[in-house]
Amino acid sequence: MLQVTDLKLTVTDPDSGEHTExxxxxxxxxxxxxxxxxxxxxxxxxxxxxxxxxxxxxxxxRVDGAISIDGTDLLAASGEALRRVRANDLALIAQNPHxxxxxxxxxxxxxxxxxxDARSMSPADARLKAADLLRQVGIxxxxxxxxxxxxxxSGGMLQRVVIAGAISGEPKLLLAxxxxxxxxxxxxxxxxxxxxxxRRERGLSMIFVTHDLDLAAAVCDRLAVMKDGEIxxxxxxxxxxxxxxTEYTRALMSARPQLYPAGHAPAIxxxxxx
Ligand SMILES: Nc1ncnc2c1ncn2[C@@H]1O[C@H](COP(=O)(O)OP(=O)(O)OP(=O)(O)O)[C@@H](O)[C@H]1O
Ligand SMILES: [Mg+2]
Numbered sequence: 001m002l003q004v005t006d007l008k009l010t011v012t013d014p015d016s017g018e019h020t021e022x023x024x025x026x027x028x029x030x031x032x033x034x035x036x037x038x039x040x041x042x043x044x045x046x047x048x049x050x051x052x053x054x055x056x057x058x059x060x061x062r063v064d065g066a067i068s069i070d071g072t073d074l075l076a077a078s079g080e081a082l083r084r085v086r087a088n089d090l091a092l093i094a095q096n097p098h099x100x101x102x103x104x105x106x107x108x109x110x111x112x113x114x115x116x117d118a119r120s121m122s123p124a125d126a127r128l129k130a131a132d133l134l135r136q137v138g139i140x141x142x143x144x145x146x147x148x149x150x151x152x153x154s155g156g157m158l159q160r161v162v163i164a165g166a167i168s169g170e171p172k173l174l175l176a177x178x179x180x181x182x183x184x185x186x187x188x189x190x191x192x193x194x195x196x197x198x199r200r201e202r203g204l205s206m207i208f209v210t211h212d213l214d215l216a217a218a219v220c221d222r223l224a225v226m227k228d229g230e231i232x233x234x235x236x237x238x239x240x241x242x243x244x245x246t247e248y249t250r251a252l253m254s255a256r257p258q259l260y261p262a263g264h265a266p267a268i269x270x271x272x273x274x
Contacts, residue, residue: 037216
């Protein structure tokens with residue numbers, strides 16, 4: 001459903017007029033229901049890749065290549081067609097949920113405004129649907145949360161609200177940019193599990209951006225390893241783990257801490273920590 005071909009991004013320094021190419025001609029495709037992990041060190045171009053898909057690259061930047069969703073070329077489309085694809089088919093889940101939520105809007109209002117079918121519903125039905133969305137992302141005290149403003153809720157709770165909102169618009173593609181980095185470890189695991197479950201139940205495609213190769217391997221069908229604006233290799237988690245094609249991927253894997261399945265890390269005695 002998503003086809004990215006030879007994607008290049010060039011920014012221009014407003015003072016010196018100097019051009020810098022940030023993405024160097026990357027290609028990848030995503031089938032309906034498939035999830036792709038974009039992994040790589042800081043500055044490798046993961047977020048910029050998502051921004052190009054969303055059409056929110058930095059002002060004055062130039063995007064070359066092609067990005068199409070179900071046959072609609074996002075770079076060639078303009079005006080209404082483009083707005084429609086971006087509003088209906090894409091949903092971003094960013095690192096900081098506070099950025100996604102309007103601070104002066106209660107959660108209930110936020111969710112209802114994002115629903116694709118809110119206008120055809122009575123306010124009471126829209127409210128019921130909002131509560132139902134919250135239950136689907138593991139929130140039980142829905143009335144309190146619907147009435148709350150973003151500053152009254154924890155980061156983990158807010159990220160669940162953002163996921164609920166993302167899903168309510170019935171997008172085709174979720175773009176998740178380090179969606180759990182700002183959360184504590186336990187909450188991280190819960191939020192990732194919810195995101196994964198929501199996506200699978202609905203057969204949504206997803207691009208999942210993270211530094212964490214193991215997290216990506218756990219929730220993604222394929223991984224793309226990025227470095228300095230380039231995708232070095234793409235493969236299944238098993239291929240990347242067992243037969244890495246580049247030194248960089250090997251280094252990325254050896255740099256990570258020893259991994260255990262979630263919840264199965266061996267206990268460390270105080271004496272062992274020295
Ligand atoms: N607004 C901008 N204008 C020009 N260059 C930018 C801008 N934002 C980021 N860059 C550059 O683009 C490159 C890729 O940045 P990007 O944010 O995509 O990295 P990333 O892989 O998402 O890193 P991180 O893991 O830290 O989020 C970096 O070299 C960065 O310095
Ligand atoms: Mg980033």
